[in-house]
Amino acid sequence: MENLFRILKKANVPPSMQRIKILEYLQTGHNHPTADMIYQALKGQMPTLSKTTVYNTLRILVEHNLISEFRMFENEVRYEYDPLPHIHFKCDRCGAIYDLHTGAGMLESGMIDGHRITCRQINLKGVCRACLKGSADA
Amino acid sequence: MENLFRILKKANVPPSMQRIKILEYLQTGHNHPTADMIYQALKGQMPTLSKTTVYNTLRILVEHNLISEFRMFENEVRYEYDPLPHIHFKCDRCGAIYDLHTGAGMLESGMIDGHRITCRQINLKGVCRACLKGSADA
DNA sequence: TTCAAGATTGTAATGATTACAATATAAAAT
DNA sequence: ATTTTATATTGTAATCATTACAATCTTGAA
Structure with a gap:
């Protein structure tokens, strides 16, 4: 948690509850969620969370190389935290x-x-x- | 043309002008068009052509292995005729x-x-x- | 020629994503 | 601490590729 705060800071992404929670979600065993899956999973603990924020945050995290995105055979983008090539x-x-x-x-x-x-x-x-x-x- | 007719027949796809023209388009140097690109290219010579027909036809051609489809980094499916792995x-x-x-x-x-x-x-x-x-x- | 199966078409719906404007929050300056 | 300013968050509406669906047209078989 403090850890995530520092990671965001170091990557020049001003930390916020939303950004921390989304990054945390990707780092804790949730491997290839879509934006909607992340939204569904987090809106319980963050009732005011907006789907737009999820999209914005994911874009920012990708731009700062904290996570990566990919598409497989469907029309949906998936996100992951995994620095190793695979x-x-x-x-x-x-x-x-x-x-x-x-x-x-x-x-x-x-x-x-x-x-x-x-x-x-x-x-x-x-x-x-x-x-x-x-x-x-x- | 007669050639394409036979190809479709052989693949158990009842030939039609639309199917022949779409398959021909993919076999003549137009390498990775989207459904819309094919539609735009052919509606000049086939004024009644419908975009739904383009989608239907492409799906059928893919199902019968006459062409293949793929996605790259955008939200759009691209189609190609190229039997070789690449x-x-x-x-x-x-x-x-x-x-x-x-x-x-x-x-x-x-x-x-x-x-x-x-x-x-x-x-x-x-x-x-x-x-x-x-x-x-x- | 008639009939039935299948093909084509146009319109409306879907679903992921983005644009945009308004509100809220946090950081900087006084 | 208060004001100011920049940035983050939110909700709604728009976009864009694709699909669903129902109606019309063609075509091949009887």
Whole structure:
């Protein structure tokens, strides 16, 4: 809590209750929520919270590199706190999104075909481990 | 044209003028259009064309594996005809999307961490070759 | 030729996100 | 501490891609 306060301060984001709570939410096991999921989760403890504030705050946190955003196969942006490079895997059946820290080393080169690569999005789809275990077509 | 007719037939998609024209558009150098771009491009030669038909047709063509769809960093679906596995690269400056057939071999394994991978989306961002050539920070 | 299935169309609805203006809060200056 | 000023938060309305739906048109089979 004090911790989050300092993190925001250090990143030149003036701390506020809303910003602390949203950043805290992303740092405590809630891995790939949408803006609406965050809003739904926090409005209980912050009754005056506005969805616009959630969107504004997420944009600011992304701009200051405190969190990152990505899209998978749906029309919705997901947010995460995870500084390590990794791959997102979404299960076709249960919809869960897994972080794969395996093999994240490929594509490390900053130049491909003369283009300068500054941002990578690697999205996979399929059937996840848990679903495979419970079905016949494993 | 007759060619496209046969392709649709073979894929169990009853051919129609709309379907032929949309598939033709994707096969003739128009690489990553959105549904709206296709609609705008074709309504000149097909005045009665409806945007709903464009969406319906694209969905059908995707379902029958005649084309594929993907999203990059914006809220819009893009469509392409390109059977080869490749990586999409979007230039931060001009917005152009390049197909990179370089190094598409990595991530080839069908299993990662016990998940079955059936679909891959690899999106890169940065500054493209053409933009770099015309600027000082190359 | 008739009929039925499927294709196309236009309009209205949806859902995520953004724009905007008003209010509230916090920081700076006196 | 009080005033002033900048910034943050909020609610409502707008936007934009996409989808739902119902009506009309085509087409292939009987």
